[in-house]
Amino acid sequence: MKKIFISILSLGIVFSCGKTEKKNTAEKADLVKEEVKETETETILSVSDAMMENAVIYEANIRQYSEEGSFNAFTKDIPVLKQLGVKILWIMPIYPISTTKSKGSLGSYYAISDYSKVNPEFGTIEDFRNLVKTAHDHGIYVILDWVANHTGWDHHWIKEHPEYYTKDKKGNITHTVDTDWTDVADLNYDSKEMREEMKKHMMYWVKEEGIDGFRCDVAGMVPIDFWKTTTEELNKIKPVFMLAESWEPELLANGFDMGYAWDTHHKMNDIAKGKANVIDWDKRMKQIDSLYTKEDILMNFTSNHDENSWNGTVKERMGNASEMFAALSYVAPGMPLIYSGQEYDMDKRLLFFEKDTILKNKGKFFTLYEKLGKLKNSNPALHGGKKAASYHKISTSEDDKVLAFRREKDNHQVIFLANMTKETLKFTIEYEGVFQDYLSGESVGIIPNEKLQFSPWQYRILIKK
Structure with a gap:
């Protein structure tokens, strides 16, 4: 078998998992306070348990955030995000996009042609470095979206190392099985050389560009042992924050600090539509207690780039319940996410493969997120992580x-x-x-x-x- 997939648990079954100690907990526990080292050129932040307890995370869609769609345009608004209590910036993929077999006129951020460069559509590497420095100067961590499951068809590995990829019965490189991801080529994790190259690229962004971790795309489709060993190596450079686009407890026991609260999100949608009620919410809270350790963190959200573009805006999915669920995402156990535009009452599906723009008109949600951010940052009763507040x-x-x-x-x-x-x-x-x-x-x-x-x-x- 090419990959060791994590077993998917039936959503209706609640079971108890072992209290496996997460790797690197000891190292991170030593950093109870944020260590800020000032140099002449930059502010260096170290990921700490204190940050994980009271953070708000923001998903930055650079292409659609502004008319310009650039690093520089986004960087100007970092002080605004600090007002919202944001402590972690998750930046959607910034790398050059493959044009072979691409979708739409601009292609998908997740069809990467080079892991070591930035997309010229967004600006230069110097522009990106300024974004990271500005974020750090405001006490905000930066994590990059990392796509380890596949590359675009223009990636140089296709010609130079075809053995890095999955092949069909005819010996042709193929896209990921059972998906419509025809614009990407599936990577073969039986290749030790490919694993090593992937790890080296991730280490580059932490060591040379000063980022603070990764949001890992379809993390459950990549073998756990890759994440475990790679995270161990990254943490030797500096403690990093790792977010898995997945919910499986095994990932949180093997290198990841936070996973997606997918089932919580689905319960919100169902309650808003009258398909579920408070009893179902209570069952979900009990399920979380059985599946995860006390120090595990799940990301709460009412939207993200996938939900917005493919399943509808918050207004479409949640209607008049939108504000209540936004507040609940902050008060319930977990770390709340703001997706680009939500702070401006965005009520449109952003185009994914084309240029689109978020209109920045402050409405009720900017003020709401500002107040909720202050509460999350400052009130210990809403803190999570190693010494999480209780839920009754x-x-x-x-x-x-x-x-x-x-x-x-x-x-x-x-x-x-x-x-x-x-x-x-x-x-x-x-x-x-x-x-x-x-x-x-x-x-x-x-x-x-x-x-x-x-x-x-x-x-x-x-x-x-």
Whole structure:
């Protein structure tokens, strides 16, 4: 078998996995505080547990972020992202794009022709270095999107090292089986030489260009042992942050710091459409407890580049529940993601293989993300990672319709209440206390058996006074 694929678990089955210690935890635990070393030319950040506990991650689509579609245009807005509490920039692939068998007029970011260069469409390597330096100067880490499963058909390995690729029965290089990814050629991980070259390229970006880690595309389609050994080597250069575009616990036990909360995202979509309810959300929270260790982090999101372009905008998928689910992505366990344009109330599907542009008009979501970012950054009750805040369900008289839970850590407490239906509801909550509504600033008293009334999709974030 060419690849050792991770087994896909049935979504309905909850099982307990061993509490495997993640590699490099000891090294990262020593960095409880961000180490910032000042030089004449740059600020060097080291990934730390402290960052992982309270970070907001931002997915940067350089091509579509501005009319110019360049590194420089994006770099100008890095101070704006800091306002939103962003601590990690995930930059979609920046490498030259293959033109052979490409899709659309510009091709896919994920059909790479050279892992060691930047796409001239975005600017120069000096422009990219300035982006990294600017991010670091603002206390923001930079991770690059890495595509280890395949290359574009223009990659020099195709002619120089055809043995690096998967071949069909006729001996021809082929795209990844059971996909429509015809614009890319599938890599063969039986090749030790290819593995070594792939690792060297990743090491280059960390050692020479100062990036802080990688978001790894279709990570579950690449053998786990490659990720494990490669991450060990990267961490010898400096501690890195590794995000897997996958959900499997095995990956988080073998080099990755964070995975995708795909099932959480799907539950959000289903609840918004009336296909699921709060009981299903509660089951998902229990499933997370059984599948992952306490220090594992999952990325919460209401959109990303795939969801936006292929499955629809947040408004299309979640309708009037969009704001409530945005807030929930910050308050629930995990790290919240903002995809380019969400902070500007973007309600269009960005073209994937063509030039498109995000319109930057500040609406309700910019202010909302700014407030939520401050809360996530500063309140220990929402922190994750090695010493994650606890999550406790709170009972209500409408447990299938009203989501109520509290997060606690170090004498800090945050409560989330939400009507997860399109109907106005009256309900009681089995809890009491005096709180501050975080978004409105008003004082709120909760008394057991006292009726509360929430309009459709209404939510409140309450802070213990």
